[in-house]
Amino acid sequence: MLANGCSANSTDEYCRLAESTAIENLKHFCKAIEGIYGATYLCSPNREDLKRLLCKADKKGFLGMIRSLNCMHWEWKNCPISWAGQFKCLHNKSTIVLEAVASYDTWIWHAFFGAIGSNNDINVLWSSPLFDNVVNG
Incomplete structure (x- = not known):
């Protein structure tokens, strides 16, 4: 499957x-x-992880950057017909959104899978548990 x-x-x-x-x-x-x-x-990064990530990012010229957020739209070829309208993307295909935060060493610090495809990346942030954690401290 x-x-x-x-x-x-x-x-x-x-x-x-x-x-x-x-x-x-x-x-x-x-x-x-x-x-x-x-x-x-x-997992969430601990103090040692944060120091290592900040040091690596500083060397690359991204001062103060811990991680970056990316939203990927994946085509959902077996999307149920009754849901197809909500999961349409720009190219009129059914997609599902994966929001991921990963560091340069491919550790996944956050993953949120399942936002509907009709959302753009900014709208995905509004329904994201990561964004909720940042806003709520």
Whole structure:
């Protein structure tokens, strides 16, 4: 399902798995990946991390920059027809937005996946947990 971008009920044709079994297995897989890599790669930076990131950014000419935010619009080829209108992007395709903050060493400090594609990057910020944390201290 992750590799091919297919729905859970389409797995029964080539894997002989029921939709509920496919979804349950995907949930277990995601929890295992988060359990293995979450503490290291999906965390807020500590003081040592911040010092290292600021030092590296200073050397590159980005004084005071800790990380940068990027919003990527991914095409959602299996978007349900009933949702297609809200997930349209500029090119009239269904997309879903991934908001990510990563440092130069590809550590992911923040990820927010699922904002509707009709949002531009600024509107995504208004619905972002990261922006809420910054605004609320």
